[in-house]
């Protein structure tokens with residue numbers, strides 16, 4: 001069976017023409033029909049998650065289960081039980097016998113994302129199941145068998161983990177039967193602009209706005225940028241621009257603020273959290289906030305339309321509101337909302353009003369901060385918590401805006 005690269009790209013929505021990326025996809029397709037373990041490496045955001053799917057879907061296991069596990073997200077105390085199951089009474093809270101992923105994926109494929117984060121004792125269990133297909137549920141002594149194909153991924157340097165004694169060398173070789181390396185975006189500059197076009201056109205559809213365009217200077221800037229967060233970051237930037245820029249053709253100067261990242265050197269993407277220097281982080285808060293409003297408007301619109309078609313509410317000329325669409329294609333909206341029937345986490349979107357030329361980041365941010373302070377009776381700690389920023393950042397912002 002020969003699978004065409006373009007067919008694969010289309011099926012998984014993969015944009016790119018870079019030979020190194022093609023090579024990676026090609027290896028995935030070739031190796032799919034074997035049972036070899038595959039280790040996918042590459043920086044965060046390069047698109048590693050497509051590969052285990054390609055491998056599974058093109059293998060003889062495609063009708064079996066595909067289970068993706070983020071090893072970095074499962075607490076150390078429960079990971080063995082998640083992966084290999086446990087017997088009733090194995091530990092406090094183990095009220096029932098439970099199958100683990102390796103048992104559930106019998107005949108299928110397991111994707112172990114962020115595999116370098118596995119604790120050492122789990123690594124031993126994993127090595128055993130890879131070598132013999134045998135495993136033992138936590139709290140049991142009975143050896144069970146499973147037939148699972150493993151694809152793992154990592155964005156850290158495993159050799160470094162091995163030298164520090166944090167990763168077993170034998171496991172590394174066992175996982176790495178076939179390596180697939182996904183190149184960083186800066187190493188495939190030719191793909192940057194096509195990806196940008198794809199994302200901005202997707203988002204213009206989503207937000208009902210004309211797609212943003214870049215002038216020549218901006219395009220150069222986009223391509224020369226280092227993209228520490230790779231395709232994920234590019235997608236994010238495309239969405240932010242699509243949503244926030246009124247002038248739909250960007251110059252390099254207009255684009256620049258979206259491309260800052262702390263230090264912008266060899267650093268990886270900043271970790272979300274108390275990163276004081278990251279303007280990007282603040283932009284993201286606002287961006288999420290606006291995206292949330294957009295979503296709610298379109299939900300509201302649907303509800304209104306629904307009510308109109310159900311005849312519960314009739315617009316003045318008896319026509320459905322579909323014929324008088326709300327202007328949700330731009331952000332000059334005024335929203336007032338009742339406080340009923342909403343979850344507490346929505347609270348900080350209360351009584352926020354966005355008006356036409358009010359939509360600069362600063363103004364939205366200032367207003368959001370003022371509201372948060374008001375709601376928390378000027379308790380900065382609480383307000384900061386609500387805004388998901390640190391107290392120090394909040395303090396700085398209060399001074400900056402003279403609040």
Ligand SMILES: Nc1ncnc2c1ncn2[C@@H]1O[C@H](COP(=O)(O)OP(=O)(O)O)[C@@H](O)[C@H]1O
Pocket residue numbers: 013014015016042043044045046047048049050195231232235
């Ligand atoms: N070549 C590509 N074409 C289109 N979208 C991509 C491409 N590579 C990555 N993406 C998108 O970028 C985001 C990050 O990809 P992901 O596989 O989660 O990265 P990783 O696992 O390497 O951190 C996802 O939304 C993914 O769909």
Ligand SMILES: [Mg+2]
Pocket residue numbers: 045048049113
């Ligand atoms: Mg990932």
